[in-house]
Amino acid sequence: MSVSNDNEVYFRRSLRRVFIAILCICLFAIFLVWRIDNPRAERFRMAVIDRIMPNVEWAMAPVTRASRMLSDFQSYSRIYEQNQELRRELQQMKAWREAAIQLEQENARLLDLNNVKLNPELTYTTGVVLTDAGSPFRQSSLINIGRRDGVKDGWAAMDGLGLVGRVSGVGENTSRVLFLTDSSSRIPVEVAPSGQRAILAGDNSPLPPLEFVDTVDQVRAGDRVFTTGDGGVFPPGLLAGTVFIGGDGRLRVKLSADYRRLEFLRIIRFRPTAPIAEPGRLVGPTLPTDANQ
């Protein structure tokens, strides 16, 4: 009795060992596939997330809401100072608003005089932030609009004020926005008054550095950073942030978007203008070709 029992225990133990070995080999194979055929693996991941997220949204929404309320509640303790601060800012803003209205009117008049056509295709669609990446591997988040709503890879995402990132990975009902702070994000930008071109390169820190600046001397702290249309990915002229000189003397960008309280994201619909592929031709009647001679 005891011998057969021992045999059985031994058998089960070796069966288990084989199972664990197979599991480990499968996991390592999955990791290798992820590394070798990354786009396909990421598409698989996006498809899985697309299936899961709409089903658990109802469970997460109250928790998200409650935690936001809690963090808002914490700020009640400073409500008096905040109120004073807001009043002062409002006063300043009123002055700016007056100036902006005057400038807008002047601008409209001038545009009208010159008969300028602005790009009418720059419309946007808005999505709600569902999740955070939750790990230090990626700075990104999931939003609740996807292919169904016409979202395409590469479109720019903004909060009310500044650029947040770009769409990278679209599912049927959800899509992923890769932030400017992610270490694989590279955006061509222009620094405002001096017109210097540069690349805004994310490095997983809250203040991404500016790289490949034409003339570093002409860039000052506080200059505004906009996207350029270079590469045909982003529409030109979206505000990204202001220049900031880091402790190590590198030029960095203080992003205008408030990443601490991202709740809604604007996805900018953008179709780049048709590229001019060939040089201009002679206008006139078609000439007889050489074959007819």
Next chain:
Amino acid sequence: MTEVNLTRLWLARFIFVAIGVSFVLWQIIPFDLTAGRLPWPDLFYCLTMAYVVRRPEWAPVWGIFLAFFLRDILTMAPLGLFTLAIVLGSEVVRVNVQAFREYSFALEWLWMTAIFAIIIVSQHIILGLMLAQTPRFVEQLWLVLLTAIAYPATVFVLKYAFGFSRPQPGEYDGLGNRI
């Protein structure tokens, strides 16, 4: 052998996986999306290891696989790498579970921290060798430190709120075998 309550056993396993999934969902709630903030301690790792030492039959290897693989998918981590590490790590503990039960708690704590540090460092090295993107090493060090601090807290909660104590010799485990 005593009679095994199968319903109870499977319920306990199901609860383990459910707790794991809820931890993952908690992790991806968008609280603060700024880069470079302090990472949360890996509470699910602490929970898994505490389970494996105290009630290994309630944290089966397939449950660990399911929950951690889901986490890899949802948190944009490299697919399967952390899951592989945790399956191997938990097996090492499971095979030597008698030794772990006889250790003092301080020694158990030290071991769990060491295993987590080995997992994180080897993950960093493997990703580096594969020329994949690695997170910043400073953040990973913070993760190890915070997880090390969180382990005793997890064990404390499990022990005093849910009655998980280390099985004493002579007790029966969930599968009905004498320890």
